[in-house]
Amino acid sequence: MNEHSEIRELLTLAAAGALDAAEQGRVEEHLRLCDACRAEFAGWSRLSSTLQELPTPQAPSGLLEQTRRVMERRAAARREHRANHFMLGLLILFAWTVTLLNWPLLRLLNGRLTQWVNISSGQLTAIWAGYILLAWLATVLAAGLLGRSRQQEGRTV
């Protein structure tokens, strides 16, 4: 490719102001000597100017407010999500603590309790197991409800 052809390929970028100093200098040097390239460059320059002067489409007036509302809803949902996670963690911790403390406590009070409520030790153990089962079911139910509520929030935000 000769100098003329090479420069011709650079004219688009030269008109767009996208060449480095060395290339730009080379193009300018050639333009001083070549009428054809000068005319071509003028055409590209006019196209570049026209592009720079294109009217700017204005964003619709309600867009800002609408976007802000969506952002606020999303931020509120995220805060609630964090609070829910924190609460869920606390509940799990509480449930485990109660469960773990339950058995030694029951052992400690076993004799007195059976005398007080007048039931056998086996019945008391069954009641205790039922209580634990109920607590676990309540936890599973709570977690399920919490998950469903999060899914619904995700769909509406």
Next chain:
Amino acid sequence: MSVESEVTRLRGGDIEAAASLMERYQHRLYRYLLRMTGQPATAEDLFQQTWLRVMERARSYDPRRPFEGWLFGVAHNAAIDYLRRLRPDSLDEPLPSGEAPAELLPGSGVDALEQLLAQERAEWVAEAMADLPAGFREVLTLRFEEEMTLEEIAEVLVMPLGTVKTRLHRALKGLRRSLEAKSGTGTAP
């Protein structure tokens, strides 16, 4: 209030700061997204998605980099995700012949081009621009409307500088071809 202080507040999750930045960049960002998608409703939707992503990712923003470049990078990703869902090949969509538009561009055509530019309004150029593939429209709007340097464009698009140069060159040639086709001048001499 300066952009820097607003961005600092934004990184702390301040919605007021986000709203202020949104107001500052609303028309430019909307114009960019409109040029990318060609549809006002889609541009509005992507505008919202962009700001939601900005809020979510504000903490990952490096304050040493220009905020503008990062913002347009987020908008670019939102637009690209949309365009890929729409048509996986729409970014640098070739012509039915299989050739890229730039390759079909005739040689010089200076006189015809000058004549055209003299008689056409800017809206007409915008129409011709809308006929180009999204990747070409994007580089044109970033260079000429956003007045970004090639280095800044490369950062927004996450591509090498050489690729940006080539794309800009092809986009300009494609635009000229589109203008010539619209005017009915056909092939230029």
